[in-house]
Amino acid sequence: MATPHSIRLGADDEQDISLVEILDNVLNSGVVVQGSIVISLAGVDLVYVGLSLVLTSVETAMKHLPPELKPLAPRT
Amino acid sequence: MLLLYCMAEADAQAELPPRGVRGAAVEAVTRGDLACYFSRYDQFGGGSAEELKRDALDFHWAIHHVFQQRAVIPFRFPAMLAEISTLEAFLDRHAPAYLADLQRLRDLVQMEVRLPPPVAEAVAATTSGTAYMKAKFDAAQKVVELENRVKSAAPGREWRQRAGRFFALIPRGEEAQFREKIAALGEASLRVSGPWPPSEFVNCYPDVSLEQKQ
Numbered sequence: 245m246a247t248p249h250s251i252r253l254g255a256d257d258e259q260d261i262s263l264v265e266i267l268d269n270v271l272n273s274g275v276v277v278q279g280s281i282v283i284s285l286a287g288v289d290l291v292y293v294g295l296s297l298v299l300t301s302v303e304t305a306m307k308h309l310p311p312e313l314k315p316l317a318p319r320t
Numbered sequence: 321m322l323l324l325y326c327m328a329e330a331d332a333q334a335e336l337p338p339r340g341v342r343g344a345a346v347e348a349v350t351r352g353d354l355a356c357y358f359s360r361y362d363q364f365g366g367g368s369a370e371e372l373k374r375d376a377l378d379f380h381w382a383i384h385h386v387f388q389q390r391a392v393i394p395f396r397f398p399a400m401l402a403e404i405s406t407l408e409a410f411l412d413r414h415a416p417a418y419l420a421d422l423q424r425l426r427d428l429v430q431m432e433v434r435l436p437p438p439v440a441e442a443v444a445a446t447t448s449g450t451a452y453m454k455a456k457f458d459a460a461q462k463v464v465e466l467e468n469r470v471k472s473a474a475p476g477r478e479w480r481q482r483a484g485r486f487f488a489l490i491p492r493g494e495e496a497q498f499r500e501k502i503a504a505l506g507e508a509s510l511r512v513s514g515p516w517p518p519s520e521f522v523n524c525y526p527d528v529s530l531e532q533k534q
Contacts, residue, residue, distance in 0.1 A: 265432075265513045266380045267373065273519035274326075274396035 322358045322407055324399040326383045326392040326517070329422050330355040337385035341378040349404065351411040354419050357386060358407065364400065383517065391425045392517045393418055417524035425489075425522070429515035431498050433470050433486040435463065436509035466507065473501035480520040487520040 323341055328334075330350045337357070340346040344359035359382075379397045386392050401407050445455075470486055471479055478489040490498050495515050502512050 262513075263377070267376050269516060269519075270376050270380050270383075270394075270397040272396070273516070274394035275399065275522070276396050 321361050321364055322401045322404065323361060323364060324395040324401065325357040325379065326386055326394040327354055327356045327418050328386050328390055328392045329353055331390065334389050337382040340382045341375045346382055349407060351415045354411060354415040356407065356411055387517050391422050391428065393421060393522050394517045394519055414524060421522050421524055425518045427492050428489050428518055429492050429495065430518040430520060431488045431490055431495060431512065431514035432516060433502060434511040435466055435484045437484065469505050470510065473505065474498060478521065489518055489521050
């Protein structure tokens with residue numbers, strides 16, 4: 245049964261593929277092309293990081309954040 | 321600026337995706353037998369997380385439209401180039417390698433099997449060094465056994481592996497059979513998805529960002 249986050253891809257496809265799997269796939273698979281186009285603010289690629297923060301692990305998102313935007317380690 | 325979707329073997333009969341990201345028209349540029357699909361934008365970027373998520377889904381659907389017809393090599397979202405001449409130069413340089421990949425991967429699709437994360441509780445619950453080492457060893461053994469069982473679902477097929485994820489290259493049309501074989505393993509924790517474009521099996525991954533700086 246399809247979950248609220250699942251999408252049926254079409255009549256030919258046997259299975260639902262979840263939204264998260266689709267987003268994970270488009271963000272993490274394929275030929276990487278990053279040109280000199282500015283689609284960023286303060287060194288953060290808004291498109292990529294914006295999605296990463298929502299959809300991928302914190303570890304992945306942190307890799308793409310500049311040091312000044314990374315959260316401080318919790319005090320012990 | 322251009323947002324790139326994917327490359328495929330050129331086919332004059334093939335349909336273009338009806339719409340691209342943010343409703344933009346999808347165009348194709350060809351270099352010999354290679355076609356590259358893209359949309360043009362005056363500006364791209366920004367937006368809320370929801371809008372960006374929608375953009376990524378639009379991107380997927382545009383690629384999926386081509387992938388339903390034939391093999392594709394997708395670009396990673398958001399793959400952008402400043403102008404068409406940059407794209408043409410890129411294709412001029414790399415078309416033979418991409419075509420070789422596309423011909424090799426023709427009629428093949430990628431299926432993904434995600435393994436459950438290693439069970440850490442049993443290891444963490446140990447009270448001595450020896451018990452800890454044994455628990456770690458047992459956990460690692462279970463993972464290896466599961467990996468071997470997963471691979472037995474498509475013997476003789478090409479497999480790739482990355483961070484607890486297994487990718488099988490199987491003939492288009494055998495997806496249901498593959499799913500049945502994974503289901504027959506009786507491991508409810510395995511998550512199968514696909515068919516996907518065979519990104520993990522593409523050999524040609526040039527660093528385009530370096531080229532542009534030259």
